[in-house]
Amino acid sequence: MSRDGGHPVTVGAVAAAAMPSRRAITDRPLLRTTTTEARSDKAPFVRAGGSLKGAATLVPLRRLFERPLSMNISPHDIARVLSEALPHMQRYDEEIVVVKYGGHAMGEEDLARSFARDIVLMEQTAINPVVVHGGGPQIGEMLKRLGIKSQFAGGLRITDAATIEIVEMVLGGSINKQIVGFINAAGGKAVGLCGKDGNMVVARKASRRVVDADSNIEKIIDLGFVGEPEKVDVTVLNQILGRDLIPVLAPLATSTEGLTYNVNADTFAGAIAGALKAKRLLLLTDVPGVLDKSKNLIKQLSTDEARALIADGTISGGMIPKVETCIYALEAGVEGVVILDGKVPHAVLLELLTDHGAGTLMTR
Helix, strand or coil, rough: CCCCCCCEEEEEEECCCCCCCCCCCHHHCCCCCCCHHHCCCCCCEEEECCCCCHHHHHHHHHHCCCCCCCCCCHHHHHHHHHCCCCHHHHHHHCCEEEECCCCCHHHCCCCCCHHHHHHHHHCCCEEEEEECCCCHHHHHHHHCCCCCCCCEEEEEECHHHHHHHHHHHHHHHHHHHHHHHHHHHCCCCEEEEEHHHCCCCEEEEEEEEECEEEECCCCEEEEEEEEEEEECCCCCHHHHCCCCCCCEEEEEEEECCCCCCCCCCHHHHHHHCCCCCCCCCEECCCCCCCCCCCEECCCCEEHHHHHHHCCCCCCCHHHHHCCCHHHHHCCCCCCCEEEEEEECCHHHHHHHHHCCCEEEEECC
16 A cells, blocks of 8 residues: 555654654664674574574464554555564664553553553564553542542652552552553563562652642651662563563562552653663653643753753653653663653554654653
């Protein structure tokens, strides 16, 4: 099939239908400059341990394309699109990509299953995905069903002893296992974990300073069982990654005393990505990315530019902690962080496997 006056369908054309072009492939150089030389004696997708992805996974890959296509794309067009994705696959070959999955996309089954297939496709193309999920709306719904009223301060839920039990049940139980189930149904091998497993994330108690509107006096709010990452141990993840397994992490952490803390999912993902020195951290949200004062998408930012936009008020509200997480991750060693709209179909693939990208790319 052709688009726009008979031009053949390409990976760029498919992506452009959903996203504005952000940057050419030459703006994002390959990490390896000797790809052809390094691969001259082996198949394109060879994983750690010697498993041959190109030969061993034809059936799972075919399952990813079983859903009806919205366009009558010919097999030749599909082959052309896959061929154009090759440089991007080479760029992320054996690299770690942390994906924070959250927002309203989690609440719609079709989008959730589509996201799961995209994660499996990443793993099949020799990328090592790590999924970190949120679950604020689902926690709120469960607390409401149980008659437990939620209180918030500084944008964070105040979590008492009764609430943390529900938080752990929802995050580490129903949500985590649903995502694991969807990934496994798409042909992957997902493993559900949380920060408590193997002391992966040890957190300290979090608090927030809030200015009282009446007295203009600053107060420190006790958030209860809410934590901030203090130490990350990736031993468990290192045993999983590169072995055809996909870790799915709930943002729960332990304290030095063995207590359970609820951690903001963006913050948790940033800490994990930094500790793993990930190639990319993708933060899936309900907005297209960072917007300027005219509400237009900012396609690329440096950390210094981001700090300036926070200072002048362009970046405000709930976007501030997300951008601060991006800055933290970059300073910890992540190569690039992207804030993108998780409601856009295949947003992760658009970002990683096309020239067009999706959302706001932040780099050092």
